[in-house]
Amino acid sequence: xxxxxxxxxxxxxxxxxxxxxxxxxxxxxxxxxxxxxxxxxxxxxxxxxxxxxxxxxxxxxxxxxxxxxxxxxxxxxxxxxxxxxxxxxxxxxxxxxxxxxxxxxxxxxxxxxxxxxxxxxxxxxxxxxxxxxxxxxxxxxxxxxxxxxxxxxxxxxxxxxxxxxxxxxxxxxxxxxxxxxxxxxxxxxxxxxxxxxxxxxxxxxxxxxxxxxxxxxxxxxxxxxxxxxxxxxxxxxxxxxxxxxxxxxxxxxxxxxxxxxxxxxxxxxxxxxxxxxxxxxxxxxxxxxxxxxxxxxxxxxxxxxxxxxxxxxxxxxxxxxxxxxxxxxxxxxxxxxxxxxxxxxxxxxxxxxxxxxxxxxxxxxxxxxxxxxxxxxxxxxxxxxxxxxxxxxxxxxxxxxxxxxxxxxxxxxxxxxxxxxxxxx
Amino acid sequence: xxxxxxxxxxxxxxxxxxxxxxxxxxxxxxxxxxxxxxxxxxxxxxxxxxxxxxxxxxxxxxxxxxxxxxxxxxxxxxxxxxxxxxxxxxxxxxxxxxxxxxxxxxxxxxxxxxxxxxxxxxxxxxxxxxxxxxxxxxxxxxxxxxxxxxxxxxxxxxxxxxxxxxxxxxxxxxxx
Ligand code: SF4
Numbered sequence: 078x079x080x081x082x083x084x085x086x087x088x089x090x091x092x093x094x095x096x097x098x099x100x101x102x103x104x105x106x107x108x109x110x111x112x113x114x115x116x117x118x119x120x121x122x123x124x125x126x127x128x129x130x131x132x133x134x135x136x137x138x139x140x141x142x143x144x145x146x147x148x149x150x151x152x153x154x155x156x157x158x159x160x161x162x163x164x165x166x167x168x169x170x171x172x173x174x175x176x177x178x179x180x181x182x183x184x185x186x187x188x189x190x191x192x193x194x195x196x197x198x199x200x201x202x203x204x205x206x207x208x209x210x211x212x213x214x215x216x217x218x219x220x221x222x223x224x225x226x227x228x229x230x231x232x233x234x235x236x237x238x239x240x241x242x243x244x245x246x247x248x249x250x251x252x253x254x255x256x257x258x259x260x261x262x263x264x265x266x267x268x269x270x271x272x273x274x275x276x277x278x279x280x281x282x283x284x285x286x287x288x289x290x291x292x293x294x295x296x297x298x299x300x301x302x303x304x305x306x307x308x309x310x311x312x313x314x315x316x317x318x319x320x321x322x323x324x325x326x327x328x329x330x331x332x333x334x335x336x337x338x339x340x341x342x343x344x345x346x347x348x349x350x351x352x353x354x355x356x357x358x359x360x361x362x363x364x365x366x367x368x369x370x371x372x373x374x375x376x377x378x379x380x381x382x383x384x385x386x387x388x389x390x391x392x393x394x395x396x397x398x399x400x401x402x403x404x405x406x407x408x409x410x411x412x413x414x415x416x417x418x419x420x421x422x423x424x425x426x427x428x429x430x431x432x433x434x435x436x437x438x439x440x441x442x443x444x445x446x447x448x449x450x451x452x453x454x455x456x457x458x459x460x461x462x463x464x465x466x467x468x469x470x471x472x473x474x475x476x477x478x479x480x481x482x483x484x485x486x487x488x489x490x491x492x493x494x495x496x497x498x499x500x501x502x
Numbered sequence: 503x504x505x506x507x508x509x510x511x512x513x514x515x516x517x518x519x520x521x522x523x524x525x526x527x528x529x530x531x532x533x534x535x536x537x538x539x540x541x542x543x544x545x546x547x548x549x550x551x552x553x554x555x556x557x558x559x560x561x562x563x564x565x566x567x568x569x570x571x572x573x574x575x576x577x578x579x580x581x582x583x584x585x586x587x588x589x590x591x592x593x594x595x596x597x598x599x600x601x602x603x604x605x606x607x608x609x610x611x612x613x614x615x616x617x618x619x620x621x622x623x624x625x626x627x628x629x630x631x632x633x634x635x636x637x638x639x640x641x642x643x644x645x646x647x648x649x650x651x652x653x654x655x656x657x658x659x660x661x662x663x664x665x666x667x668x669x670x671x672x673x674x675x676x677x678x
Contacts, residue, residue: 101649114532118575121535126663132672144533151533201573201597217575217601223663227672231649265520266567269593299567301596354520441529441572460571462524469547 079329081237082304083272086212086326090195092229098236098333105229106195108136112180114143115199115218117158122222131166132228138170138189139163140180143437145173148444178409178435181205181213181377185289186411188318192307193326197224202377202459203302204295208288209315210307210325212272215296235301236271236335238263239328242279244343249493251387252287253379253457253477256294257348258340261358268300271335274328276306279342285314286383293378294459297355347492349455350475353463361480361492371454372397372485373466374478375406375433376440379457382407384478385416389424391482391493397429398488404446406433430485442466448473455484503606503657504587506630512559512587514636516621517548519565523577523598526569532576540576541583558585561627563619565591568609569598578602588627590634590643592616603650604659610634610643629654 078097080088088096092103111119116139131137139159144152156173163171170187177183181202190196194211196203199221206213216230224230240259259273273295275288283291288305295303305311307325315322347361374380374388385407397403405425407413413435416422422432439446440458448454448467454474456466461473476484479493486496504510531543545552562581568591569577578601581589589602592613602609608629615634618641619625625636632643646654656662666672 101647115573115575118535118579122660125660126667128663128667149533155533199573201571215573215597217573217578217597217604219575219604219659220600223659226663226667233647265570266593266595269567269596296571299570299595441532442524443529443532447530460522460524462522462571464528464547465524 079331079333081328081332081334082274082306082326083212083235083237083302086193086195086304087234089193096234098234100234101231102234103229103231104195106197106224108138108184108189108194108196109221109224110138110140110180110184110196110198110200110203111221112143112200113141113145113152113155113159115221116162117155118218119199119222119225120158120162122219123225126222126226128226131168131225134167135169137168137225138184139168139172140177140183141173142177142179143441144443145436146434174434174436176410178412179377179380179437181293182380182408185209186318186409188315191315191319192311192323197221197230201296202293204300205289205293205377207292207295207303208285208305210305210311212302212304214302237274238268238271239334239337240273240275241277241337241339242275242342243277243339244279244341245282246342246345249347249479250342250345251477251479252283252290254345254348255340255342256291257350257358257475258345259291260294260297260350260356261348262338263298265354265356266299268295268298271300273298273300273303275303280306280308282342284383285310286381289381290378294355297459347477347480349480349490350461352461352472352474355460355475361476361490364474364490365492367490368453369401369455369484369489370452371402371404371446371448372481373404373439373446373454373456373458374481375404375408375438376458377408378459379478380406380408380412382412382415384457385412385421387478388482389421391479391486391496392428393424395428395486397485401485401488403430403485404433404439405430406438407435409435439466455481455490457481504608504627504629506655510588510627510629511624512561513557514561514563514619514621514623514625515556516563520567520570521564522571523569523574524571526577527574527580532574537579537583540580544580544584553584556585559587560585561588561590561625562586563590563616565616566593568594570595573597575601578605578607582607590615590619603653606654606658608654612641612643615641615643
């Protein structure tokens with residue numbers, strides 16, 4: 078039977094012969110990912126399961142990123158639990174600040190996710206791995222504890238929604254705008270029970286960083302996961318990070334899709350998600366003038382080198398508006414170092430940005446940039462739920478690094494195109 | 503955990519559509535692991551009185567896409583600690599659904615029950631049969647997947663996995 082990318086990838090990892098949507102299957106993933114928030118609970122459960130060993134320690138990746146460097150005693154002990162679990166069970170892939178970064182960006186960088194791989198992560202944004210023609214699925218701590226102990230998990234094979242990308246994006250339109258166009262179309266739950274499969278001629282115009290940004294927000298449409306077609310771009314990315322790379326997985330002709338969606342990249346303009354939903358998406362122009370207190374450029378989706386370059390291109394020779402705080406968080410240590418070498422951090426700092434360590438930080442309202450009551454932020458993050466970045470009465474708009482940087486300069490939401498026109502004038 | 507083949511009676515507490523796990527348990531508490539402490543912060547922005555209003559055994563009735571967003575297991579831990587013993591929803595986010603089931607917090611999917619059940623009044627759940635009743639009305643929830651039923655029957659994923667490991671029933675260790 079003709080198969081989608083997700084069905085093909087799952088079939089390679091399943092104990093059962095028939096992997097078609099709706100079937101219950103047992104999947105042995107290539108990578109298990111846990112962080113300092115999901116890990117400690119998983120370790121408690123692992124112990125309660127009376128597990129004596131981790132099935133495949135070489136497949137396990139532990140990342141201290143949410144509260145790292147630790148923000149208080151509770152998080153310091155959570156970070157220590159990761160350290161102890163790694164040494165007790167022989168897990169070499171354990172990353173702390175200074176050597177790591179935010180898990181999903183870091184995992185890709187490590188080259189551990191090949192075309193056709195399966196990642197099970199105790200974090201909802203594990204779907205980010207989909208950009209690499211792989212399947213990343215989020216779970217909770219108990220599931221990951223069971224996966225640590227047994228090497229596999231059951232799941233119901235998802236359906237697939239096909240998203241065809243056409244055209245090439247206009248100026249100041251980037252992966253984030255494509256991600257927001259997807260949540261605009263599918264809403265918060267249009268992807269429930271499905272994998273979003275991205276392909277089509279438009280894909281060639283999107284670099285890996287942009288694809289990660291799109292894949293990252295699949296869960297914001299309720300999707301189980303996301304799978305990009307593999308191509309030269311993904312193969313080239315993997316070639317610099319792995320010794321050998323599997324062939325790209327493509328869907329079969331005649332594969333069954335629950336529904337199909339087509340996105341013309343050339344028709345997109347810069348988009349923004351209004352609080353309190355990542356699916357409440359409008360053109361940036363339609364909320365122009367909204368005053369901002371904080372701009373946050375970072376997170377697992379949009380703290381990439383591409384984002385930092387975009388932000389720097391806007392902020393070069395400009396200043397952050399008085400009364401606005403600009404926080405920039407390179408997603409990994411490697412990105413931080415490259416940005417330093419390229420002079421991007423100097424441009425951003427000169428403009429008045431504070432450069433934060435590679436942590437989840439304020440993205441989930443943890444630390445390093447919490448919002449007070451009544452404050453408004455523009456963030457390149459993926460969620461703007463009520464209270465997500467701090468006080469329940471704060472407001473977060475989600476947008477690209479271009480749009481975020483433009484808001485930092487203007488002190489209010491503006492289209493990045495308008496800002497650069499003003500400068501030229 | 504509520505019984506599988508006997509009635510569970512609890513009062514209904516209602517919430518709306520797309521209630522995310524940040525609303526159930528805000529991110530700033532994620533370094534905590536003590537259930538009681540987490541329970542005190544359950545729904546604190548939505549309803550600051552939630553944990554005093556809810557009595558052990560209560561049933562949470564939600565709209566569409568309940569538990570969307572973050573994978574934090576802290577969310578069902580907090581709900582359980584606050585006293586919620588079952589969730590009825592029109593639909594639920596996959597990760598939350600699994601997390602809840604894994605902890606022995608059953609989630610019943612029934613758009614009609616979700617739309618029609620009344621807040622503040624008692625309702626009866628017969629989990630095994632997927633039967634929900636309130637006053638004169640009754641609804642049948644979607645049947646549970648075999649694996650979900652097995653996890654609930656064991657009292658949660660920890661116990662189910664513990665038994666599998668004890669019986670060397672770990673067909674997932676192909677790579678181990
Ligand atoms: S950066 Fe934000 S969305 Fe990404 S893993 Fe961290 S908390 Fe989650």
